[in-house]
Amino acid sequence: MRIGTRGSALxxxxTTTVANALAAKTGVVIEIVTVRTEGDTSTESLASLGGTGVFAGALREALVAGRVDVVVHSLKDLPTAAYPGLSIGAVPKRxxxxxxxxxxxxxxxxxxxAGARVGTGSPRRAAQLRARRPDIEVVDIRGNVDTRLAHVAEGRLDAVVLAAAGLDRLxxxxxxxEFLSLDGWPTAPGQGALALEVRExxxxxxxxxxxxxTRTIVEAERHVLALLEAGCAAPIGAHGQIDDGLLFLDARVYSPDGTEKLTSSHALYVSDTVHPSLEVxxxxxxxxxxxGAATLAPLGSAQ
Structure with a gap:
């Protein structure tokens, strides 16, 4: 089985974690195939490139063309719109x-x-930083995890904000x-989860x-993004959880400058409906x- 991945260390x-798990579960021999994406080669900001979906395009093209059999995505980077001929075959435990x-x-x-320089490439994190600390300077940055951490180590930035899952995997x-609490700092829909995409x-x-x-929870988070017609780089945080059969979903929309935000929270029993993720x-x-979310944030740009 050939598994496609971006070439970044993360x-x-x-992908190696997925490959090892698949090999252990199925006994299949796995080959990892590196695919270069526009998001890896461009130095433009993610927002100007059209959001983090730029990382998925080349992987999906390789899958459609038959060069690989499976591709591994960070779910937070995957556009919510379905891709013709492809299917998310599995979402491992988050x-x-x-x-x-x-x-x-x-x-x-x-x-x-005050005045500290904090780096991020995410419009959502930028808005959250401005909301939490309006007295600091938010700096737009690109690059892999080690590159971003080097900005701090070498004194160009005072701090960066990154996904805990990625830091752990590396x-x-x-x-x-500091770990930032999900209550006050909701993260990107699907953050911390992977998606294994295959041909239908x-x-x-x-x-x-x-x-x-995990799949039920992250599908609920991603449905919010899709229903708001927002791209995966929009200033929106969402987090779900299942407790004793009850699916909880919280979502927050920020203005890009962080001065305003809207929050909504709902819950329902998973067993009470055929499509719990979509309904909540x-x-x-x-x-x-x-x-008023549509007037607060740049919506209508679903990917």
Whole structure:
């Protein structure tokens, strides 16, 4: 089985984890195939490139062309729109969904001095930083995890905000100076989860790795994004969880400058409806739209 991945250290690390798990579950011999994407080669900001979906395009093209049999995506980077002829065959169990601050001198978010330079390439994180600390300077950055951490180590930035899951997969948890709570700092829909995409009809290739509770939760988060017609780089955070059969979903929309935000929270029992992820997402998205989300954030750019 040929598994396609981006060439970044993080992408290769998470694909290797998937490959090892598939080999252990199925006994199939796995080959990892590196695919170069526009997101890897361009130095433009993610927002100007059209959002993090630029990482998925080349992988999907390789899958459609038959050069690989499976591709591994960070689910937060995958556009919500279906891709003709392809299917998400499995969503493995999610790991840490939180963002993390990696700052100089062990500083936390509240300890950063006024005027501190904090780097991120995410419009959502930028809005959250401006909302939490309007007295700091948010700096748009690109590059892999090590490149971003080097900005701090070499003094060009005071801190960066990164996904805890990625730092963990790379063995870089020691760089974290503060985990940011999901209650006050909701992350990207699907953050901390992977998606294994295959050609339609080939779902059985990866079905052994699917984790149904995770899939239900992240589908609810992503449905909010789709219903708001927002791209995966929009300033929107969402987080779901299942507790004792009850699916909880919280979502928050920010103005790009962080001065305004709207939040909606709903819950329902998974067993009470045929499509629990979609139904709870509709309640959340409708409430956000009724309260003015479309005038607050740049919506209408679904991918």
């Amino acid at each position: 992408a290769v690390a998470q 790991v840490d969904a939180r963002d993390a601050l990696c700052a100089r001198d062990g500083l936390t978010m509240d300890e950063l001095p 063995g870089r948890l020691g760089a974290i100076t 009809g080939d779902e059985k290739l990866v079905a052994a790795l699917n984790h149904n509770p 997402a509709e309640r959340v998205a409708n409430e956000l739209l009724e309260n």
